[in-house]
Structures are given as C-alpha cells and as structure tokens.
Amino acid sequence: MSRETETRACPALLIGAAASGQGKTTVTAALARAARRGGRRVAVFKAGPDYLDPQILAAAAGSAVEPLDLWMAGADYCGQRLFEAAGAADLILVEGTMGLHDGQPSSADFAAEFGLPVALVLDCRGMAQTAAAVAAGLQHAREELAVAGLVANGVGSARHADLIAEALPADLPLLACLARDEAVALPHRHLGLVQAQEQGASLEAALDAAAERIERTSLPDAPLPVAFTRKPAAVPGPWLAGHRIGVARDAAFSFAYAANERLLESMGAELRYFSPLDDTALPDVDALWLPGGYPELHAADLAANTAMHAALQAFHRSGRPMLAECGGMLYLQDSLTELDGPTHRMVGLIPGAGRMRAKGGCQGMQTAPLPEGEIRGHAHHRSATDDGAVPIAHGRRPRHPAPGEAIVRDRGLTATYLHLFFASNPAATAALVGGAARSSTAGAQTATTAVS
Template sequence: MTTPTARCPALFIAAPASGQGKTTVTAGLARLLRNQGKVVRVFKTGPDYLDPQILAQASGQPVDQLDLWMAGEAYCRQRFYDAACEADLILVEGAMGLFDGEPSSADLAALFDIPMAIVMDVKGMAQTAAALVSGLVGFRDDIHIAGLIANACGSQRHRELIEGALPSTIPLLAAMPRDPALSLPERHLGLVQAAEIREDLEARFEAGAKALEAAGLLDALSALSPVTFTAPQEQLAAVKPLLEGHTIGVARDAAFSFVYQANLDLLEQMGATLRFFSPLTDSRLPECDALWLPGGYPELHAQTLADNGAMRSAIEAFYRADKPILAECGGLLYCLETLTDYDDITHTMLGLLPGQGAMRGRRGCQGMQTAELPEGPVRGHAHHRSMAEGTPEPIGHGRRQRHPAPGEAIYRQKRLTATYLHLFFPNNPYAVARLFSVSPACCEPQHSEAFTHATQ
C-alpha cells in the first residue's frame, strides 16, 4: 500500500537565541501572504501557549504546537501532512536557539527536510552577523539554511555591510528595519495574550507585512521548492468515545487561557461536550460532569477572582460533590487557599487544596516532564514564575525528560488533580479519559502507543 504524500512549500523560522524576533517575522510573513489571498498554516515548535495565539490571529488559521518528545513523531507527521493538503505555504516558528533543547528546532526541521531561515537581531553588529550565521550553517550537515533575515537593521548601509560579508551560499533574505512599531509586547511568561491587545496587534501585523514586502522576502519565498510531507506509516489510532455523554466545563478567560487546541479537539473526539465559562465574570458553573482549570495569568486578576464569591462557592460545591477536576499551573494556584501577587498583596482563592501560592521574580521552573498519574503517564511541560508552599503530601511527581531529580508535584484531593504541569492530552487519551470520567474504571488504564511514538 502506497503511503499518501502531499507537497507544499515550507519555511522554518529559527534564530540563534530567544528574543531575536522570530514571532514578529513569522506573524508579519503570515499576514503578508494572507493579505494576498494565500492559505498559510503556521506551527510553533515546543509547548508554547502565547506565540500560537499571536500567530493564529496573524494567519487566520489554527496554530498547532509540535514537539517531537511531547507529541511524538507520528503526531507531528500527521499535522504536517494535513496542512500540506490545504495550504499554499507552511511556516514553522522555532523555539529558543535553533540547536537548543532535546529535541531541538533543528531536529524537527531536519526530520521533515524543511529549509530554515535564520532571524537575527543585528543591532550593534555588522560583519559579525555573517560570521555567526556561517557558524550556525556549519554546525550540522543535516539541515538546510535558506538564508538570513536581519532584524532591527539600522540603515541601508548597515544592510550592505552584512550582505557583503555573507558567503555566497547564504543569501540575505530580508532586512527588517529597527522600528518599535513592529515588535510584540511581552510580560513575565512571554508575549502578551492576543485577546488582550487584538487591535494593537492588527496594526503591528500590517506594519510587519509591509516591511517584509519592502525588504523583498516574497522573492525569496518564490524560490522555495515544495517539501514532500508523508502521512505516518502507522495511522494515528481512532479515538474511542470514552467520554460519550460527558460534559466538561472548561475555564476560559483572561486569567485561564493556556489551552492546547489539540487537547480540546481530543476531548470532543472522545465524545465529550465542552462548556466554557469564566471564573472572572460568571456567577455559576455550566451544567457539567467534570471541570478543567487550565493555566494562565490568575496573578494578574487575583482580586477579581477573590471578589467573585459566587463562582468560588460554585466550584467548591462541585468539589464537595466529588466530581472530577483537573487544575494545571494557574488552575493549581486558583485551587490553593491564597495567592500573593507581584505587588505582595495576598488574595483569597478557592481553598480546595491546602497551601499558599506566591509569585516570584523572573526565575522559575520550566522543562519537559511526564506526569506519573494513577490513571497512566501523560507527557507535558512546566513553565511558571510562582511557588506553592504549605501544600499536602503529593501522590507523585513529574518525571523529567533527561534529569533524575523529581519534577513537579502532583496533588490529589478527592477527585481534584492539581499540578504545575501542563498536560498534552493526545499523548495518552486513555489516562485523560479516566481523569475526567465520572466512573474512571470504565476507561482502559493503558498507555496509548498509537498516539505517542515519541523520542525517548
């Protein structure tokens, strides 16, 4: 039987480090092509929540996170194949520096033979930018560097100095001007959420699109050869309707927005009905059998959460009724007794779980881990700038990807499961179904290898 294939031009936007302007360039390029009537499918490398929100608004298309360890090769291959069947161009935004992490952005690009454009902030350098790019090109022989996008370029002369120093095999694809109107606003966990600054983002997208068009990036794109994307030889297993007839209430507002679209899709594929609600503004829960309190920015809205006594009472009654609740990161903080924000003001939270949450400085915990749950292992990640103290004895800890030390604590009180870990549900649908099921024994307690195929 012949494996299905699809061909589509693709470009991987990478950088030597974080903060070089990858998202600015990717969003501007997606908007430029969208304005020309093209269908652009954008992917984000790694477990990022904020960049995909930005890129989805810029492209007008859903944005999936792709990570070879967390999601698995078969999952990534299926997403690329599906996109290639419908898109005029595929864009992939990398994470951190292109060789950082295991697996790295370069690993993903090499596996699928996607050419990489290096975005580099060239402020304060000229010929050195060419030297750095040359070093990146020569570091591995299994990747193809399509060229350099010089970001924050100060002048035409600045561009000429960089371009003149580049070897003939590394073209300067574009030079983005040094303009604050093009950059995207940030806060302590990354970019500001798209929904908070939608109109401002629109102006920045359009400015970025115009700058990239003026810089001649479209000419470089026209020279890209289509990439052949192959469907996985082992098709992803059909999802069983393990949550048929179940309704899951999902917190979704400015305080709780760190949600993988893949997680929502999987719950619905398993037969669940999703009902979204806002702990900030709603006074009662939707009719539901289980709750999901995802991560987000509860620390920025702690007073509003504390003041919404009706919602706090509703969630407490739900918990007392011994119904399933999954609380991740920001959801964990919401479930504690108190939360102290960056202004050192302490706010009353739900009190479902003993303990006090507090924000801390720029340093925090991050990294890939496997949540070792009684229902089964589920891969995910942690990324937070807070700490929880006075909590009960955990039922387990996350297993770090490449370090023997225990990872994030996992708490279990009645049917509440709370942890700093953000879970990637497709990694083990059976475990997730058991987490949310009213009768968890009805779901098979096994690991779904058909959904994992992950790099060990």
C-alpha cells in the first residue's frame, strides 16, 4: 500500500450537543480521564478554534490538545492530524463546537467529513420526553451522520432518567445519565472556562469525579473503529532557519496554538519564551510574538512592569518584526480599562484606549489580508478599542460583507484582534515574522472611529 493511500483505524467519537453550555467539555474530559485511568492512550481534539477548552481537555488526557477547524486549517490538515493520532493512540475524542449543526462548517460537517460517530450531549434540566424529541431531531437532521446515542446531562432523579429512556427511539440508545453534581462542574468567566492552570487541584478532583461517573455508564463503549487516511501536505521550506522568535507566555498571555509554534519550529525558528508580567528584559531575538490571553486580569501588574515597557519600546524602534494578537494588542496600546474598574497605562507602541465591556465583543472566522499574504484566523474578545490607529486593512468575513477586525501596522509591528492560524499560509507567516517582503507604514495615525 502506498503512503498516499495508507489508512489507520482507531476507535473515535465526536461529542456534540444541541447548543453551547450543554456539558460537552465536561463529558469529553471525563471520557478522556476515564480512558487514561484505564491505561489507554487517548488523543483529544477540539473542533473549531478554541484556547480554553483544550486546556481542560489536556489536563484530563495528560497530553496536548489542539483545535481542528475545516475552514481555518482545511480538511487535509485536519485529516492528517487525525491520521497521526490514530497511529499513536488507542482512542480519539473530538469535542464539537456550539450546537452540532451550528456554523459553516459545523461540528456535523466535521463528523461527516471523517466518518466520526457522534455522542449527543443534552442538558435535560426542565424536560424529559422533550429531550428525547430534541435528540431524535438532531440525529435525523443529516442522515449521513452516525449517531452513537444520547448523553443525558443534568438528570434530576432515576424517574427522570426513565422518562427520557422510554421516549427515545429504538435506534438512539441512552449512553449515559449524568446527575446534577457541582463536584464535576467547571467554572466559567468571560470568554469561556477558567484556565486549567488557575484551577489547580480542584480541576484534578473534578476530572476524577467526572471520570468515575462516566465509568459507570455505557458511554466508554460507544467509540467504534474509524479509518483515517493519510493526507500528505506540502512541507514548508526552511524560511526561518536561524531566526529567533520571542514568544510572550505567562498567566496574561496564554492563547497560542501549539500548531503555530510547531510550524515556526518546522521552518527553522528557535522559540524563546518570556513573561511580560515577571521579566524585566527581552530575550535576544529577531522577532516577537505577543499572543492573546487575559491581560485585563493582570492589568495592574503589567502596568507596573515599566522595565518591560521600555524593552518593548526599544525593540519596536529597531523595526524588527512584532506580531500582537488580541490581548497582545491591548497590551501594546496606550491604556487598558478594567470592567467597572481603573484604567492602567500600557506600553504605548500604538494609539488606542482598550476597555473591557460586560456584553458585546466579537467572535467568528476571518481572513487577514496582510501585505505578506492572506492568513486565516478568528476573533473572540469582550473588549473594544477607542481612538485606535488607522488600519492598513480589515479582516474579511467568509459570509458577511461587513468589515472585520482592524489590522494595524507601525514599523515592524502588526497588531490586530485576530488570532491567526499560521498553517493556513506558512509562506506568509514566515514573511510576517521573518521580516521578508515587509510592507510597513511610516507610523500609525490616530483614528476617530473605534477598532472593535
């Protein structure tokens, strides 16, 4: 059999739901932890762009978890990652995004593309027979989907479970009934789940408790063998050989795809990490990448570290490449105002007064039309910028004509709310952080409209 047609089989399951907030992450994490407790090697992925759920899933599985998105990464990329996982794991789990059929592409599209059976998670609080009707509707909305069964979450009693089971059609088994239990609940804040490193021992206890409950159900038997086919991809050139890239990483800046880091290293780059919270100097590097995160939760400490401000200002004056995404961009602007709180002075490399807001923000897929080439990515934030710099371009939405996120450039700095997925265009990424084929402006101007 040739490498081009090589296939590997591995038990796999996509965990989908009727909507967000139904318990997909808890169920996926519980399955992963149960498999790990049983001595199985488990590979976990998240369908769609996400930084927070993968942290929880990685803690459960004991291995790195990355998002796979059909639009942002492409079917060949996703298929190759699944193929590789099938050769290293005894079980593959994919957590869906939003509701099963929400978005274009949706979790259902992902399951259909790779032949993954689907376990439906439904929060059954306040309904019984209706839960069975909703599950049956999800099952038959696309006949090519293989639905393994229903996971009834938030069940209040044995009688509640019986009512759901009795109403289910014969071809839709009840895989698990999970009682309402705060011991397995995962804490939330704006943007999603609280980061895994912030939860510590409480997260481990919750994961073990959830795994024990899952182990008493038939859900661990639901994953069936799926054949995954090798999808050879073009190998990027050594465009960043010898290039040193400083990457901000600490409690304030943690939204960086592992896939992005792997790609930079595969192109020859050496990654050197630094903390804008704790370090007073930058590493000796040729470029900087400040990813997103939660600078608003650490704004006072970021403001107090003026030595790092000075180091970043000097680096910017040198004209070397800098990429700042979302939280990284907020940090490099003039100021950041907490929600109903004080305003803190930030680094001041580009104009802009960032402010947190209780509602609103932006999320969704967009293409960044950079001078180096188009790179796909997504936005997800609960903040706005007033009096921001005049953009060189705006993100392009796949199915909506309205301009997307502003993209600002000043000397070597490129700043935007967008989180870029580097593998969507490796050559453009290499040019962006490598300094080749750069198109820079003489300086950022102040705009009167908001960048949001």
